[in-house]
Amino acid sequence: MSSDKWGNKFPISSGKKYASKPKTVATKGKDTSSSKKGRTVDSDTDSSDYEELPKFSTSSKSGGKASFETPTPTSKAKLNTSVSSKSGGKYSFETSVGKGYSGKGGKAGGKSTVPKATVAKFKVEEELPDNASCLMDCEAADILEGIQGQRTLLSNDPTIKLPGSFDRGLDYATFDRHYTDPQSARRVLEKLKRHNISDSEICLISNVCPETIPEVYALVPSLKTGSVGVEITIKEVLQELAKLKSFN
Amino acid sequence: MFFHIVLERNMLLHPRHFGPHLRDKLVAKLMKDVEGTCSGRHGFVVAITGVESVGKGMIRDGTGFVSFPVKYQCVVFRPFKGEVLEAVVTMVNKMGFFAEAGPVQIFVSNHLIPDDMEFQSGDIPNYTTSDGAIKIQKDTEVRLKLIGTRLDATEIFCIGTIKEDYLGVINDPGAAV
Known part of the structure; x- marks a missing residue:
């Protein structure tokens, strides 16, 4: 990265244009409606390699599939990404081998499709x-x-x-x-x-x-x-x- | 986040370096070996700030090398889940975008970009709001929150989100044009 990229300083208090600033509930919106997109966000996982990567699976209207999985503590971390078209495409961002949590059309193993809030303690000292x-x-x-x-x-x-x-x-x-x-x-x-x-x-x-x-x-x-x-x-x-x- | 931390390492030194400048040689080798490395526990060692102590050397059997336990202070950079960082976007594609915060690379999936931002392909791929007011493209500065970190022996990779309050674009280079 070139230094001039960072050298471009800005008045932090005035120049901000937060993309999601005015929302009172961050995840509220059309996207979270599982009926439409069948999206599931779940960020409660525990792993040694991944501190807490979210699992989420998405299936588009036209049957596309997306999964984002975390490994078991013993599995080796691996990131795979693949994309085809947006409408019928398959998104996978997997980090585990073997069976994972990959929901399809909102089935997602009986889990709620409403995203869980990722509120957690900021526990740096412990680590x-x-x-x-x-x-x-x-x-x-x-x-x-x-x-x-x-x-x-x-x-x-x-x-x-x-x-x-x-x-x-x-x-x-x-x-x-x-x-x-x-x-x-x-x-x-x-x-x-x-x-x-x-x-x-x-x-x-x-x-x-x-x-x-x-x-x-x-x-x-x-x-x-x-x-x-x-x-x-x-x-x-x-x-x-x-x-x-x-x-x- | 940056940390100041004391670490210890056994340094192997060849006998040709022995002499009045042994300590200097040891420190130089320490800097060369340690700075820029990454460990899962401590993160990136950005710089050594001082050497606390150099212990007594032990000759390694079968070789002429001597092992010195060295205690040193250093500045490390380690990202944490839940941390909010200001990062520069390095690449945008329809899967999301990559950004860099110091030595750390962060991926923000399109699922973690606000829903009102759509991917626009073209010469400069970007995510733009329907009114065009907010644009995320290469070199845009964003404030993001880390929701996951992967710590390798040599690399740290993070997953971030801008789909929460007070996150998103903080400086758009395209806006100035």
Whole structure:
């Protein structure tokens, strides 16, 4: 990816055109009507390779078939995609061998065709070692830019070369940099810790840079505790973060 | 999401590198070996930020190589299910679109694109709303939510959605033209 792609910065607060912003129920709409398209979305699965890939199967009006399956924990991950025409076509995005869940015309093994909400806890800490600490994108950008500067100085050793993932990581971190002063943003966000909001959730809020409480709840559903105290604190934090935003 | 993490690795060093600059050689080799790699547990190792300790070397039987346990700090990037990312679209087809967020590739199936967006083939394939106001094509920046991740030894691949509130296009390069 070229760096100019990411270099195209935009005012996050003003330039957004969310494709699905105004909806109150995200999955509400013509698409979810199983009678019409026979679509099933089910994202409750557990696997070692796939943390939680959705299973969904679709069958079009004209008998097309689509399946999107996850493997059994022992099966080797494999992604296959195949397409024929849209009307009578067959879509398959399979990740397992052997028998899977591939519904046809809404039969889907007796499961409901209404999509289940994918609200889940954002449990990052459980999956990482104890010595790992989450970084906000703006913090990561500072660190990576520092490293890049150092490496340029040390670049007389041709054997030390920054890998492609470094550049991509740096581009991503700088593109996503919503705050000019990461320390101040961190200090403001630390207030959320009073309400047992985890580091990862705090970083997610920082990275997403939401503007309103409904946006916070939509993007980090695990914060939706119903507690008035949490909501007040989030509101305060959002107000303070708005002052720290960089509009570059 | 980026993480700062302390990892450990046994580094094998050839005896020709022994001398006053042994540590430097070790660190250089560590960077070369580790940066840019990907592990299912930790994600992409983006950069090494420091070396905490270099343990005592152990000579490997039968070879001249010496194994040094090295503890190092690094920045890693690992995506998680439920994470919201801002990504750049790299390819659009009728199955959906691919996007990149840092070193991670994300596929958004057409089932996870809002229903009012239709696929338009042509020179620049895209998904467009019926009124043409919102367009997803190559280089469009989208905010998406990860609903699944596949972690390989060498690659991380994710499935995302933009079919939820506050997700979708955040910057359309075509709009400026």
